[in-house]
Amino acid sequence: MTGKPPLLPDLSTLPDVAEIAQITTWLAEAGLASMDLSNAAGARLRLTVAPSPVTPPPAAPAPAETxxxxxxxxxxxxxxxxxxxxxxxxxxxxxxxxxxxxxxxxxxxxxxxxxxxxxxxxxxxxxxxxxxxxxxxxxxxxx
Incomplete structure (x- = not known):
């Protein structure tokens, strides 16, 4: 074993707050809105990331002066x-x-x-x- 934490939590119990925060960060970075996790016992966890505030599109580049x-x-x-x-x-x-x-x-x-x-x-x-x-x-x- 390398000592690295697993990428996904063991779903035999609910993930703790830190694990949920990490997963939602990964979702946001990947541009995903939600993720469903489940285990063999039938436990399910759905994580939804709130959409980022709407930002106006970047302004068109100003034409060259001349x-x-x-x-x-x-x-x-x-x-x-x-x-x-x-x-x-x-x-x-x-x-x-x-x-x-x-x-x-x-x-x-x-x-x-x-x-x-x-x-x-x-x-x-x-x-x-x-x-x-x-x-x-x-x-x-x-x-």
Missing amino acids: ITATAPYFGHLALRHPLRAEPFAPLGATVRKGDTIALLTLDTLQVPVTAPADGIVAEILGQEGALVGYGAAILSIRP
Whole structure:
């Protein structure tokens, strides 16, 4: 014999208060609401654990403060179309996911930079005409 107490009490007699407390603790830890114990003589003991107080579900995680739109290629950054005066996405503008917010130009090639999410332009991070590499931050969007 190892000297360890048995996991369940001998049901030839009723369990004492300490044993009942241990069993109900195990029930609660296992997420169980009740347990029936019985012996060969027909004695039965039903233990029921009171449900824990209702707690509100955890709040949805707050969206990231801003989402950064990055360059999908390399080239010179154009924040406005070469034939237009107004910028694609000025500070404070509302953009939708997939909207063109800038262009990357390399010789005659023009690659659009698109908004990664719906939101409002919070900050212009890239500089007009700057040579930027793949993954460079262009602007940030507040969802």
